[in-house]
Amino acid sequence: MLELRHLRTLAALHETGSVSRAAKRVHLTQSALSHQIKSLQSHYGLSVIQRRGQSIELTDAGKHLVSLAEKVLQEIQATERDLAKVSQQASGSLRIALECHTCFDWLMPLMDEFRLHWPDVELDLVSGFHSDPVKLLEEGGADVVIGSEHKRQRDIIHHPLFRFEILAVLAPEDPLRTKRILHAADFADTTLITYPVPEDRIDLILNVLKPAGIHPQRRTAELTVAILQLVASRRGVAALPSWGIKNYVDHDYVIARRIGSNGLWSDLYASTLKETASRPYLRDFLTTARNTCFATLDGIVPLE
């Protein structure tokens, strides 16, 4: 018999295009999903997905079920918002602290949508730099911190968002363009253009350059566009999320290169206090965040 579990899986398959990624998305193993799909297929006597080389493709039947899933899951979310109103859990505050500057890109439209659904929740962005963002939660200065920190800590929950790749961004004429992959040494004589945050908050420096003993010059800019403008005009190179620069790369404004043979990856979490985690509007915020990110951001991968 069909269950929501199946629909959630179908939606994840559609989102991620692979069984193993979908499995992470719904916090199950690849095996579990494979079994699930099998039982679904035998229940309806038709196939839902088809192996397409290394990944998979949805069949016609699968597409029908996916569109059902999307419809149904949205309706459930809407009803759950209604339930929060009924039980008077539809108010409170959601002050978001952003550790990842580029995240403004997807957070802004998300906040607009959130405001529509939760008019009685005080929504705010906590601006400025914070040395210890998790402390901010404990001190009550913010309700969610969006960043890459995820070390286990009492009374704090790190809700996984997604994993993304950080690419080196170069001017199209940069001599390094000939290399398909950049390594630490390639940054030795460059100027690194970053957001105005300490060194230990920049993955490239922390995980690649510092271990290799390389300390390039730095120059900072507040906004992603400003950084890209500097890169394009050959003032230096930057390291930014692949989805944050996609448009600029597609239009040949800049070029992007992988950092290290496996790439430089970063994980994004939304951290809250334990007590905040159970609030309906926070749960809703998280699911819509994940949904919109997986739907709109290219190249991201489920986490956990």
Added chain:
Amino acid sequence: MLELRHLRTLAALHETGSVSRAAKRVHLTQSALSHQIKSLQSHYGLSVIQRRGQSIELTDAGKHLVSLAEKVLQEIQATERDLAKVSQQASGSLRIALECHTCFDWLMPLMDEFRLHWPDVELDLVSGFHSDPVKLLEEGGADVVIGSEHKRQRDIIHHPLFRFEILAVLAPEDPLRTKRILHAADFADTTLITYPVPEDRIDLILNVLKPAGIHPQRRTAELTVAILQLVASRRGVAALPSWGIKNYVDHDYVIARRIGSNGLWSDLYASTLKETASRPYLRDFLTTARNTCFATLDGIVPLE
């Protein structure tokens, strides 16, 4: 986590107005449903139903979930029809043999709806009387038999529809009107007005009168309205399903009385061959049949 199981239960609770009846409706025990409701309530931190003395009442939250359930379950049904088309299982024949004459009442609109959803299925009513309707299935004369037969038989499946009460129908001026409950003896000097079928197909005779050694006169009519017309004009009494006479009773055209202290009840099944049972359009027919009957027919109770 919410599952379709919960929504199916909610819908059944709404339909039947009681946990134990809802349990039968979804083929589970009362205990299972009670646990299910409890876990649902603790998941959302609010109550869904409230004990209202003998039976139960849905809370505001419960009503929200019920309307979600109805929407979602309909969408699933629609998608399953689409899947049948995709896998080319949307054609075949559905010839219905009716053992219960009064069932025309609900079957007609149901057939109209069915035709809309399954334009490529040959839908027919097998008319006339059949001594052994199950044999009709085996001989290929019909695809479904709607009647009260349900003895286990090889290669035949009896899909339970519902249980209903058969009431004695009297003219408003009938001397028997003073009795709240009629017993076999009360029929001794009456004329029994029935459909034109053999005695052993009339529950009142088979289960009440014959065992008591009472053999009233009989007169037959083809149509329910004709029977009621005869009753109203004092030509005799009839025994008909409570839902079949509700409108006439409500308008005081006739009056209805319980037969025996526990009432005279009859069970309705839709019987098919085993192989027919798995066809998508047959399953769809059955679920819509049950849905519309439980939604529109008063006083019916889930079976099994």
Added chain:
DNA sequence: CATATTTATGAATTTAATTCATTGGTTTTT
């Protein structure tokens, strides 16, 4: 051609749902 990655599968395990047996309330009956 070896290696990475991805999906499929059978068996074992764990989790969760359901039933069983019983109790506590309500209503109805006598």
Added chain:
DNA sequence: AAAAACCAATGAATTAAATTCATAAATATG
């Protein structure tokens, strides 16, 4: 007013089923 009948709730036992584990098969990738 007591008894009977009915209905829902509960905890423990049971059963069922979903998930994981371990592994194989299949398909790119370098």
